[in-house]
Amino acid sequence: MTIPSDRLIVSLCQSIYSPTALIDQWARFDPGLDDGVCYGLRKLAGYDVIVFRGSVSLQDWVRDLQAMAISTRIGHVHRGFYKGMEHVWAELRPLLTQPVIVAGHSLGAARAAIMCGLMVKDGAPPIRRVVFGEPKPGLRDLADLIKAIPAASYRNGDDCHHDLVADVPFSFPPLQYVHPTPIVPVFAGPTKALFDGLGPFAYHAIELYVAALAVQKQEA
Numbered sequence: 001m002t003i004p005s006d007r008l009i010v011s012l013c014q015s016i017y018s019p020t021a022l023i024d025q026w027a028r029f030d031p032g033l034d035d036g037v038c039y040g041l042r043k044l045a046g047y048d049v050i051v052f053r054g055s056v057s058l059q060d061w062v063r064d065l066q067a068m069a070i071s072t073r074i075g076h077v078h079r080g081f082y083k084g085m086e087h088v089w090a091e092l093r094p095l096l097t098q099p100v101i102v103a104g105h106s107l108g109a110a111r112a113a114i115m116c117g118l119m120v121k122d123g124a125p126p127i128r129r130v131v132f133g134e135p136k137p138g139l140r141d142l143a144d145l146i147k148a149i150p151a152a153s154y155r156n157g158d159d160c161h162h163d164l165v166a167d168v169p170f171s172f173p174p175l176q177y178v179h180p181t182p183i184v185p186v187f188a189g190p191t192k193a194l195f196d197g198l199g200p201f202a203y204h205a206i207e208l209y210v211a212a213l214a215v216q217k218q219e220a
């Protein structure tokens with residue numbers, strides 16, 4: 001059975017931002033009212049796809065800024081990204097009946113790495129991790145825990161500019177935040193409207209990742 005393409009995965013990452021996400025075709029959609037983590041579970045033919053949403057709410061932005069690394073059972077991870085994830089894993093685990101792909105954009109990308117760590121630690125590793133505009137989720141011990149999981153971490157940009165969210169948290173000794181896997185560069189240029197709305201973060205928009213992977217697919 002053919003594994004879902006990254007082009008399909010990025011479309012799911014975009015759809016979880018939709019105002020109608022609650023009534024869209026998710027086997028489970030959780031807006032995060034209890035634990036602050038918004039995610040969706042999509043059942044595809046032969047695969048379960050867990051998708052984490054990026055920052056939308058004030059609580060999301062607050063957690064983004066809680067960047068002190070803390071020691072957990074999966075290694076040293078970003079405190080804000082980790083909050084609520086043990087609860088999410090406990091909710092999701094009994095719902096997973098097929099090989100699992102974990103995905104997300106922005107904050108959701110960091111949470112995808114942490115979810116992979118929890119799954120590995122509990123003996124139920126996913127078969128793939130696909131993320132977009134991924135901030136660094138933790139230190140080297142987390143990266144080592146999940147490095148065997150096939151993954152793609154896409155960063156939008158060109159020779160002059162790129163998605164700045166992928167640069168944070170900044171790494172200063174002793175907090176050496178790292179990406180768990182090498183960055184995969186893609187490019188789709190922001191429109192003037194995105195520049196006007198997002199300024200230096202214009203390259204981070206999820207619609208640009210959708211456009212970039214659409215082009216990549218056509219060229220393949």
